[in-house]
Every structure is written in structure tokens, then in C-alpha cells.
Amino acid sequence: MAAAVPPSGAVAPAGRPGDGDAPAFSPLYQQIKTLITRSLEAGEWRPGEAIPSEMELAARFKVSQGTVRKAIDELATDNLLVRRQGKGTFVATHAEQKVQFRFLRLTPDDGEPAGAQRRFIDCRRLRAPSDIARALDLKSGDAVVQIRRVLSFRGAPVVLDDIWLPGQLFKGLTAERLSDYRGPMYGLFEAEFGVRMIRAEEKIRAVAADAGAGELLGLPAGTPLLSVERLSLTYGDKPVELRRGLYNTASHHYRNELS
Amino acid sequence: MAAAVPPSGAVAPAGRPGDGDAPAFSPLYQQIKTLITRSLEAGEWRPGEAIPSEMELAARFKVSQGTVRKAIDELATDNLLVRRQGKGTFVATHAEQKVQFRFLRLTPDDGEPAGAQRRFIDCRRLRAPSDIARALDLKSGDAVVQIRRVLSFRGAPVVLDDIWLPGQLFKGLTAERLSDYRGPMYGLFEAEFGVRMIRAEEKIRAVAADAGAGELLGLPAGTPLLSVERLSLTYGDKPVELRRGLYNTASHHYRNELS
DNA sequence: GAGTGGTCTAGACCACTGA
DNA sequence: CAGTGGTCTAGACCACTCG
Numbered sequence: 001m002a003a004a005v006p007p008s009g010a011v012a013p014a015g016r017p018g019d020g021d022a023p024a025f026s027p028l029y030q031q032i033k034t035l036i037t038r039s040l041e042a043g044e045w046r047p048g049e050a051i052p053s054e055m056e057l058a059a060r061f062k063v064s065q066g067t068v069r070k071a072i073d074e075l076a077t078d079n080l081l082v083r084r085q086g087k088g089t090f091v092a093t094h095a096e097q098k099v100q101f102r103f104l105r106l107t108p109d110d111g112e113p114a115g116a117q118r119r120f121i122d123c124r125r126l127r128a129p130s131d132i133a134r135a136l137d138l139k140s141g142d143a144v145v146q147i148r149r150v151l152s153f154r155g156a157p158v159v160l161d162d163i164w165l166p167g168q169l170f171k172g173l174t175a176e177r178l179s180d181y182r183g184p185m186y187g188l189f190e191a192e193f194g195v196r197m198i199r200a201e202e203k204i205r206a207v208a209a210d211a212g213a214g215e216l217l218g219l220p221a222g223t224p225l226l227s228v229e230r231l232s233l234t235y236g237d238k239p240v241e242l243r244r245g246l247y248n249t250a251s252h253h254y255r256n257e258l259s
Numbered sequence: 260m261a262a263a264v265p266p267s268g269a270v271a272p273a274g275r276p277g278d279g280d281a282p283a284f285s286p287l288y289q290q291i292k293t294l295i296t297r298s299l300e301a302g303e304w305r306p307g308e309a310i311p312s313e314m315e316l317a318a319r320f321k322v323s324q325g326t327v328r329k330a331i332d333e334l335a336t337d338n339l340l341v342r343r344q345g346k347g348t349f350v351a352t353h354a355e356q357k358v359q360f361r362f363l364r365l366t367p368d369d370g371e372p373a374g375a376q377r378r379f380i381d382c383r384r385l386r387a388p389s390d391i392a393r394a395l396d397l398k399s400g401d402a403v404v405q406i407r408r409v410l411s412f413r414g415a416p417v418v419l420d421d422i423w424l425p426g427q428l429f430k431g432l433t434a435e436r437l438s439d440y441r442g443p444m445y446g447l448f449e450a451e452f453g454v455r456m457i458r459a460e461e462k463i464r465a466v467a468a469d470a471g472a473g474e475l476l477g478l479p480a481g482t483p484l485l486s487v488e489r490l491s492l493t494y495g496d497k498p499v500e501l502r503r504g505l506y507n508t509a510s511h512h513y514r515n516e517l518s
Numbered sequence: 519g520a521g522t523g524g525t526c527t528a529g530a531c532c533a534c535t536g537a
Numbered sequence: 538c539a540g541t542g543g544t545c546t547a548g549a550c551c552a553c554t555c556g
Contacts, residue, residue, distance in 0.1 A: 004435060025552070027525055050464075053541060064527045069542085079518060086534035087543045103517055205508035206465035206483035224465035224483035235261035249464035258362055258489075259338060259458035284533070286544060312522060319544045328523085344523045345553035 025128050032061055032071040040080060040091060041235045047093035047190050051081065054089075080198065094186035103186065103200065106159065106247055107255050114153060121216070123175035125167055132164045135231060135242045136190040143167025147178065150216055156250055157165065157217045164242045169195055195240055200232040204254065226254060281368065290332040291320055299339060299350060300494045306352035306449050310340065313348075339457065353445035353456065362445065365418065365506055366514050373412060380475070381407040382434035384426055391423045394490060399461045402426025406437065409475055416476050417511055423501045428454055454499055459491040463513065473503050485513060 036051070037158050045051050050161065054072065058065045072089055075081045079102070082090045092099070125145055133140040144164050151159035165173070170193055181188040189195045205227040214221040225246045232241035278284045295316070304310050313331065317324045331348055336341045338361070341349045351358070364374050384404055392399040403423050410418035424432070429452055439449040448454045464486040473480040491500035506513065 027551095029525075055541090066528085067526060070525085072542095083542065084535085086536080086540080088535095099539060105515075105517075141372065199516065202515040202517060204485065204513040204515060206485040206506075207508075222481075224467050226463065226465040226485075234486050247465075249466075254463040256364075256461040256463060257458065258364075258461060286532095288544075314555080326545060329544085331523095342523065343554090345521085347522060347525090500554085 001141055028063055028069040029067045029074075029142065032057075032063060032068060033074055035061065036071060036075060037080070037235065043194065045091050047091050047196065048095065049090040050090050076158045078198075094190055095183050100184055103197075105254050106252050108153065109251050109253060116151040116153055116159075117155070118179075119150045119152065119157075120147065120175045120178050121150060122146070123173065125176060128164070132242060133222045136164065136166055136239050138166060145170050145173050147175075149178075153252070160213055160216050160246045162244045166240060169193060169240060197241065198234055200230050200241075202231075203229045205229075207246070209246070217246070217248050219248060224247070225249070228254070287322055288326045288329040288333075290321060291316075291327060292333055293457065294320065295330060295334060296494065298341070302453065304350050306455065307352050307354065308318075309347040309349050337457075354442050358445075359443055362456075364513050364515065365511050367412065368512060375410040375412055375418075376417075377416070377435055377438075378409045378411065379406065379434045379437050380409060381405070382437060387423070391501055395423065395425055396496050397425060404429050404432050406434075408437075412511070416418050417507045419472055419475050419505045421503045425499060428452060428499060455493055456491045457493055458502065459489050461490075462488045464488075466505070468505070476505070477509050478507060482507070484508070487513070 036057075039045065039051075051057070052060070054065050054068050057068045057072075062066065072081060072083070076083050079092055079099075082092050085088060093101075101113065104113075104116075119120040123145065125143055127141045128136065128138050129142045132138075132144060133142060136144070138144070138153070144167050147161070147163040147165070149163070150157050151161070157229050172187075172238040173193070176186070178185070179194070181192075186197050189197065205225045206224055209217065209219050209221055209223040209225050211221045213219075213225065214223060217225075219225075226249050228243075228245040228247060230241070230245070231239050232243070234240045295310075298304065298310075305453040311319070313324050313327050316327045316331075318359065320327065331340060331342070331494050335342050335348070338351055338358075343349060360372065363372075363375075371396045382404065384402055386396050387395065389399045391403060392395075392401060395403070397403070403426050404426070406420070406422040408420050408422070409416050410420070425493075425515045429448075431480070435446070436442070436451070440451075445456050448456065464485055468476065468478055468480055468484050470480045472478075473482060476482075476483075476484075485508050487502075487504040487506060489500070489502040489504070490498050491502070493499045506512040
């Protein structure tokens with residue numbers, strides 16, 4: 001009913017007036033998408049909960065169901081929402097099996113990917129070194145939480161992770177809370193600290209194990225290891241985690257799909 | 260007009276009769292998608308060419324424009340088609356700059372990804388060893404083409420690739436044709452041999468350079484290298500290329516996006 | 519201006535879920 | 538059975554490209 005003509009009451013087309021650019025037409029469903037994303041970010045609906053039905057949202061935003069549908073479709077493609085026919089549309093959560101494999105790309109050469117045993121070696125608060133600060137978009141010297149852990153598969157240590165988190169967002173995170181939590185670490189982050197990892201960028205290299213890493217992974221120094229540096233981002237592409245992992249790829253590999 | 264009632268004249272819902280499964284409802288747009296894919300596979304429209312307009316396809320298949328649109332939308336998402344507003348819908352081609360970066364994931368640590376210099380060391384026909392045959396879904400002993408090449412960036416060798424292709428599909432492929440061709444190798448494959456790479460699966464490891472690889476890449480034996488094994492697939496997920504690459508990641512990295 | 523894809527609407531009906 | 542998302546249609550209008 002509304003917006004059968006140029007979206008008047010709705011969000012204005014982007015593009016600052018006065019600059020040389022064209023008005024930058026922005027379709028209605030994009031604006032709806034932005035509005036829903038804001039609600040997600042603000043926590044109007046919690047991870048795992050259902051959001052209002054398409055009809056309700058259409059009424060709320062004064063657009064047709066089809067327009068809301070297209071907005072939700074794209075948010076589902078972006079893994080922010082999950083559609084379930086007959087039940088509703090739900091806020092995506094890391095506390096699900098399926099979601100794990102999107103972020104843990106290491107797979108055994110033979111056999112099914114199995115659950116990992118986690119061992120937390122360290123969890124401390126410190127002032128961010130300059131490279132960490134730069135990556136996390138902090139000021140050098142800001143507080144960060146550093147976590148060091150080892151992942152084992154079938155009893156054998158395979159992954160050594162060093163993780164840095166902005167201290168501001170993760171107040172009260174301790175090794176104990178990490179150890180006690182059942183389920184994936186990103187599940188804890190979203191449940192306890194309200195920080196949702198949306199996507200991540202990884203840089204992968206081959207390096208030689210140094211003495212420290214070798215010891216923790218039970219390998220001689222010099223063994224080739226996969227170095228995986230991950231920057232995790234939340235809403236608005238804001239960086240909220242830097243992770244440097246060393247993977248023993250003797251009997252596991254990093255799987256990737258090009259499409 | 261047609262199919263306002265259960266799609267009668269159209270493709271029947273999948274599901275073998277007699278088995279215990281439900282009839283397995285298949286939506287109209289999915290059937291259209293299959294039909295378009297068949298035409299692509301059969302070469303009705305060549306890479307880079309425009310396919311008929313949505314209106315024309317709707318008329319041909321006797322469905323509404325919206326249904327064709329949804330089919331094309333998904334094919335565009337799968338990178339089989341490319342939509343260009345105001346111009347038409349085109350068959351995706353590897354002879355484009357944009358497509359390169361989908362398959363070449365190695366990036367310099369600083370600066371923009373630049374073009375690679377290619378040097379072909381070898382190109383021969385031989386009988387497939389059993390592991391290669393298995394990966395390519397051939398019989399052990401079937402003819403395959405093996406290519407060995409080195410990629411250099413700014414004059415420094417960085418990548419050593421061993422590539423195996425089914426001999427059946429690549430008759431007449433020689434080192435000379437590879438060297439002479441301007442543009443990406445997958446561009447040559449689709450233009451000269453009608454083989455289109457749709458997607459690929461990669462397995463990544465860290466390994467130590469052996470003497471041979473070390474020499475070709477100008478590195479001491481034992482240097483950690485990224486091992487990238489790629490299986491490329493065409494329509495129907497049929498494997499058509501096996502590639503084993505060794506990457507020197509001293510000043511480059513493999514970038515990946517998790518989402 | 520004609521033709522293309524892109525957006526938006528309104529309404530009908532279908533498939534799936536759970537009370 | 539009611540309520541959800543999923544499909545399909547028909548028609549209007551908009552944005553973009555090119556002759």
C-alpha cells in the first residue's frame with residue numbers, strides 16, 4: 001500500500017546531496033534489510049529466537065509481504081537469519097552443529113570430522129601490542145584478552161591457537177569460564193558477551209614450527225605447519241577477534257570450496 | 260498461464276515411484292533451472308553470449324516471467340550466468356578479470372594482486388596413475404594430460420603447479436598452445452575444448468619442499484610450502500581437472516573468506 | 519524510445535509444522 | 538486446524554543501456 005510511489009515516508013535514498021554522485025537509488029527491500037539488521041544488532045530478538053512473521057513485518061514497515069521476503073532472503077543468504085518452513089524465521093546462532101563447519105575448516109584426511117578436545121593453556125589481560133591493536137582497530141595499549149589453547153582430535157594435539165579479543169567487549173572472561181562452557185567458543189561469545197561473529201577473513205601460509213609450538217603440538221621444531229590468521233567481524237564489519245592458528249596437517253587438511 | 264494448477268504438462272516431480280519416499284515435490288522454477296542448465300551444458304549459448312530475455316524464456320517454457328526470474332537468479336548466484344541490467348543475461352566466462360580472483364587465491368602480502376608470468380615446463384600425455392584416475396573418475400591407465408608449470412610474480416617464482424586433465428576431453432593440447440594463449444588457462448579450456456570449470460574443492464596442507472620443487476622455486480629443500488590440491492568440477496559435478504600446487508608463502512598468502 | 523533487467527504489489531494456492 | 542514460509546501469477550512502474 002505504501003510506497004506504491006517513490007518511497008516517501010521511508011528511508012531516503014543514500015548519497016549526500018551536493019556531491020557529484022548520482023542520487024544512488026536504494027530499493028525498498030534494501031532499506032528493510034537495514035532496519036532488520038539494526039534490530040538484530042540491538043538485540044531486539046536473541047540468537048535462536050524467532051523474529052516476527054513476514055506478514056507482521058510487512059505491516060510494521062508498511063510494505064508488501066514480497067518486499068519483506070526479499071529482504072529476509074538476503075539476510076538468510078548472509079547467514080544472519082535461518083528460515084524454517086512452517087515454523088518461522090530465526091536469528092542464526094553459533095550454538096548449532098551446522099554452523100561449526102563454516103568456521104572450522106580443518107578435516108581429517110580419512111573419516112568424518114569429529115569433535116575436538118579443548119585445552120586452555122592461558123587466558124590473560126594485557127595491553128595490545130601495536131600489530132594486534134591495528135588489526136582490531138584499537139589504540140595501541142588498549143586492553144585485550146589473550147587466549148592460548150590447543151585442540152586435539154582423538155587425543156592427538158593438532159591445533160595451537162592464539163586469540164586476541166578487545167578487552168572492552170569481553171569483561172570477565174576467564175580460563176575457567178572458557179573451560180566450563182559446553183559448546184563452541186563463538187556460542188559463549190554470543191550468549192555471554194553479546195558479540196556475534198558474522199564473517200571472517202583468513203590469511204594462510206606455510207611456516208616452520210618453532211620450539212614452543214613444536215612442544216605443544218608434540219612435533220620436532222622445523223616441522224611445516226599451516227599458519228592461519230583469522231580476523232573475525234561482527235555487524236558493520238567491525239573486527240572483534242584476531243586469531244593466529246598453527247595447524248599440524250600431517251593427517252588433517254584445510255578444506256576449501258571455490259565457487 | 261500454464262501451471263496455474265499442479266504443473267501437469269511440465270516435468271514430473273522427482274522421486275522414483277515405489278520407493279518409500281514421499282513424492283518429493285519439485286517447484287517449477289527448479290525445473291526451469293534444470294532446463295536452462297541443460298541448454299548451457301549443450302552449448303546452446305556460448306560463454307560470454309547473451310541468453311534470451313526473461314520474457315522470451317517465459318514464453319518458451321510457458322511460465323510467468325517471475326518464475327524464470329527466480330531460476331535465473333539462482334543460476335547467477337551459482338556463477339553460471341551474469342546479469343547486466345539494461346543489457347541482458349550472459350553466460351559466465353573465465354575470460355574475465357573478475358573471475359580470476361575466484362580461483363587464484365594467492366595474494367601478495369602488500370600491494371595489489373598483479374598478473375602472473377607463466378612458464379610451462381612440461382606437457383605430456385600418459386596413462387593415469389591410480390590415484391589420479393580415482394580422483395578424476397577415470398579407469399586406471401586411461402589417457403591423461405599432465406602439465407607442469409611455474410607462476411612468477413614480479414619475476415620471482417612462487418607457484419609450482421602439476422595439473423592432470425582427462426585425455427579424452429583435451430585432445431591436441433600442447434605446451435605450445437598453452438604458451439601462445441593470451442588469458443587465463445580456464446579461458447582456453449572453455450574456448451578450445453568446451454570444458455567449463457564451475458566450481459572446485461581444495462585441500463590445503465603445509466609440506467617441506469623436496470629437492471625438485473626447491474630448485475624450480477629457487478628455495479632450499481625443506482622450506483615450508485603450502486600444498487594446494489584442487490579438484491575442479493564441471494556441470495553435474497563431474498571432475499575434469501586435478502591440480503597439485505606448491506606455493507611459496509614467504510611474501511604471499513592464501514586468502515579465504517568465511518561466511 | 520525500445521528493450522533489458524530490477525522493484526513492488528496483490529492475491530491465490532501449496533507444503534510444512536505443531537497444537 | 539491455524540499459522541508459517543514457499544511458489545506462482547499478473548501487472549505496473551523504475552533504472553539502465555544503447556542506438
